[in-house]
Amino acid sequence: MELSVIIVNYNVKHFLEQCLYSVREALRQTSGEIIVIDNCSTDNSLTYLQPLFPEVQFIANKENLGFARACNQGLAISKGRFVLFLNPDTIVPEDSFESAIRFMDEHPEAGALGSKMLDGSGSFLKESKRAFPSPLTSLYKLFGLSKLFPHSAVFSRYHLGHLDENKNNEVDVLAGAYMFIRKKVLDEVGGFDEQFFMYGEDVDLSYRIQKSGRKNYYFANSPIIHFKGESTRKGSMNYVRMFYSAMSLFVRKHYGGSRAGIFNSLIHFAIWFRAGLSAIGQFIRRLGLPLIDAGLIILSFWLMTKIWPQYVRPDIKYDNRLLWMAIPGFTLFYLVTAYYAGLYDKWYRWSGLIRSTTVATISLLAAYSLLPEQYRFSRAIVLFGAILAFILISLLRYLLISTRVISSEKQKEEHTKYVVAGTVAEYNEVMQLLEKAGFRQQVLGRVAVEKNDQQAIGHISQLAVLAASLPFREVICCQGTLGFGEIIEIIRQLPPQLTARIHAAGSYSVVGSESKDSSGEALSLENSFPLADPYQLRLKRGTDVLVAIGGLIAFSVLLFFVKKPIGFLTNLFRVLTARRTWIGYAGSPEGLPQIRKGILGCNGIPPHLSAQLSPESLHRADYWYARDYTAAADLKVILRFYRNLGG
Numbered sequence: 001m002e003l004s005v006i007i008v009n010y011n012v013k014h015f016l017e018q019c020l021y022s023v024r025e026a027l028r029q030t031s032g033e034i035i036v037i038d039n040c041s042t043d044n045s046l047t048y049l050q051p052l053f054p055e056v057q058f059i060a061n062k063e064n065l066g067f068a069r070a071c072n073q074g075l076a077i078s079k080g081r082f083v084l085f086l087n088p089d090t091i092v093p094e095d096s097f098e099s100a101i102r103f104m105d106e107h108p109e110a111g112a113l114g115s116k117m118l119d120g121s122g123s124f125l126k127e128s129k130r131a132f133p134s135p136l137t138s139l140y141k142l143f144g145l146s147k148l149f150p151h152s153a154v155f156s157r158y159h160l161g162h163l164d165e166n167k168n169n170e171v172d173v174l175a176g177a178y179m180f181i182r183k184k185v186l187d188e189v190g191g192f193d194e195q196f197f198m199y200g201e202d203v204d205l206s207y208r209i210q211k212s213g214r215k216n217y218y219f220a221n222s223p224i225i226h227f228k229g230e231s232t233r234k235g236s237m238n239y240v241r242m243f244y245s246a247m248s249l250f251v252r253k254h255y256g257g258s259r260a261g262i263f264n265s266l267i268h269f270a271i272w273f274r275a276g277l278s279a280i281g282q283f284i285r286r287l288g289l290p291l292i293d294a295g296l297i298i299l300s301f302w303l304m305t306k307i308w309p310q311y312v313r314p315d316i317k318y319d320n321r322l323l324w325m326a327i328p329g330f331t332l333f334y335l336v337t338a339y340y341a342g343l344y345d346k347w348y349r350w351s352g353l354i355r356s357t358t359v360a361t362i363s364l365l366a367a368y369s370l371l372p373e374q375y376r377f378s379r380a381i382v383l384f385g386a387i388l389a390f391i392l393i394s395l396l397r398y399l400l401i402s403t404r405v406i407s408s409e410k411q412k413e414e415h416t417k418y419v420v421a422g423t424v425a426e427y428n429e430v431m432q433l434l435e436k437a438g439f440r441q442q443v444l445g446r447v448a449v450e451k452n453d454q455q456a457i458g459h460i461s462q463l464a465v466l467a468a469s470l471p472f473r474e475v476i477c478c479q480g481t482l483g484f485g486e487i488i489e490i491i492r493q494l495p496p497q498l499t500a501r502i503h504a505a506g507s508y509s510v511v512g513s514e515s516k517d518s519s520g521e522a523l524s525l526e527n528s529f530p531l532a533d534p535y536q537l538r539l540k541r542g543t544d545v546l547v548a549i550g551g552l553i554a555f556s557v558l559l560f561f562v563k564k565p566i567g568f569l570t571n572l573f574r575v576l577t578a579r580r581t582w583i584g585y586a587g588s589p590e591g592l593p594q595i596r597k598g599i600l601g602c603n604g605i606p607p608h609l610s611a612q613l614s615p616e617s618l619h620r621a622d623y624w625y626a627r628d629y630t631a632a633a634d635l636k637v638i639l640r641f642y643r644n645l646g647g
Helices: 013-029 045-049 067-077 096-106 135-142 183-189 201-211 237-254 257-312 320-340 350-369 379-402 409-415 424-437 460-469 484-492 534-553 565-576 615-627 631-640
Strands: 003-009 032-038 057-060 082-086 110-118 169-171 178-182 215-226 418-421 443-448 474-478 499-503 509-512 521-524 581-584 598-601
Touching (some): 003 096, 013 032, 013 045, 013 484, 013 509, 032 045, 032 067, 045 057, 082 096, 082 183, 096 178, 110 484, 178 183, 178 215, 215 484, 257 320, 320 350, 320 379, 418 424, 424 499, 424 509, 474 484, 484 499, 565 598, 598 615
Parallel strands (some): 003 032, 032 057, 110 215, 418 443, 581 598
Antiparallel strands (some): 110 178, 169 215, 499 509, 509 521
16 A cells, blocks of 8 residues: 555544545545544534545544644554645645655655645745744744745745745655655654644654654645644634744754753743734734723713713713713623624624614613612713714724724625636536525626636636626635646636635535635535524523523522522533533534533433434434524523523
C-alpha cells in the first residue's frame, strides 16, 4: 500500500464530508487507506459520515485527546509506504497524492513534503512555508516588520517570504494541515510529540525530521484548498495562549543555554502583548458597541433632564437623586431590549433599532404609570430621551456602516448572493439542497462549465465580467463535471471581490470561507431550522433565564409541587449559568441545530426516561421541535410538565 491518509476531526463534519470526497477521488490514482480519528465531536460527525464513506476507518475517541495524540492513533494502525496528515477542512486535487509520491521518489533525500495552500478566495496561505522560530524571526513577526517587508529574507524569514510561492523549495517547517511523510522516517524519528495539545506539533516534527538528516520540501505543483473551518479562531485568547505556549515548549525542548532563556522571555512577552491586543479587540467587538450605546442613552436622558425643566416646564422641579437612579435603570432596560432585538448581531438591521426602541419606550411608559406618585417625574423625559437616543444611535450606526466597521443587513444580502457553476443536473441538485436550507432565493443563476451551454447566464471563464454587472459575491463550484483540481484552479483565479464554496457530487452540504482569517461556514439542511437562528436562540435563552429567576423567587411554594425539589433547585442554577436549557432534544440531535442539553425533552419527558421510546419517534419529535420552534413552545412544555423540572 502506497499511502495512509490520517485525518483528525472535531466538530467540522460538513468540511470533512467534502474533504473525504476529494480524498476518495485522489486515491483512485494510487493505492491507499483513509483513517479518521474523531476527537469526541458533539455534532454527530460519525453517525453522519459513516454511511457515506464505508471504506473509511473511523476511530471514535471518548474525549478530546488533542491533535498530536489523535494523529498518533492513526499512525499506529497505518500500513502505507507514505503517511499524509491532513486537516478535515481541506480539498485536495485528483493528482495530489500521485504527484507527491512521484516527487518523493525522485528526491530520496526528502523526508517530508508540504503542499501549497490557498484559502476560500484563492489567496496564498503564508503558513505553507515557514522557517524554524528564533528570537529574531519571532521579534520581526511580533512587531509587524514581516508584514511591512513581506519579501525580505531577513524580516519575513518566519514565512520565508523571499521564496517564490510557485516554485518547489527546501524549507524548515511544514504545516500540519498537509504533512506528507515517509513512513520509515516516522518509524525512525517517531510521530507527533503528545506534549503538544494543539499548535507547535508540526514545528517539532519538522525539526526532528531535519535533525535526522532528511530534508523538508515545500511542494507548489499541486495546490490544495484550506478553508480554515477549525473552531479555534486566531483572534481568540485561547489561540494566543495555546500557540505561544506551544512555541515555548518547542524552545525548551530543542534550544539550550542563554538562547533558550532569551527566546522564552521573548515568548512570554509576546503572550502578554498579543493577549492584551486580543482582549482589547474582543472587548470592542463584544462590549464596545453596547457601552457606546449606553453612553449615548445616558447622554440623551441627561440632556432631557436639563432641557425639559429649564425651557419647557420651568415650573416643575425634579428630584435629581430620583433621576440618577432611574437613568441607569432605563439604560440597562434599553440595552437588554436591543440585544434581544438583534441590534448586536453580526449584521446590523435598522428594524432592530426601531423595534427595540419602541418596545423599551412603551414598556417604560407603561411601568411609569404604575409607580407611586413620589417616584414619578415627567413622561416627556422618557419619551424625548428615547427619541434623542434613537437619533444618536442611528447616526452612530450610519457612521460605522459607512466606514465598514460594521455591516448592515443590506450588505449581508449582497454579500451572500450566489451563482452556481455546474451543469443543469448539478445546478438542480444544489438548488434542492439550498431550498431545504432556506437559501434558494439568494441564487442569481447558473454559470456554465461546458462549452456550447447556452442556457446559463455566462461561462465560468467570464466570472470577472459577470461579477461587475451582477450583485453576487460567492461562486458555488459543483464537483462532477468539474474535477476538484479544476475547481481549485478556478478558485485560484477568482477576481478579488469573489469567494468560492464547493459542493461535491452526492453530498449534503456546501462549504467555504471568506478568507484565511475567517472561520469556515457550511450550508446544509441544518441551516433551515428556526432553532438555528441567532434571534430565536436569544429568545430561548431569555425564556430560560426568566423561568429560572421566577423559579427561585417562588421556590418556597414550588417545592411542594415538583417531584424532586433538590433537583429542581440544582437545575435552576444550571440554567442560570448556561450549562443547561429547560427544553432540549428528546433523543439524538443528529442533523439538528446544536443546543444545550435539556432538563426536559421537547416531549416533556426527562432525557434519561426517553430511552424507553423508539429512536425514530424521538427524532421525529425533535425534528418538529427544531422546525417549528418558538419561545412559546418552550413555555407550553414547561407549564404542562413543571412537576418534572427536578429531573
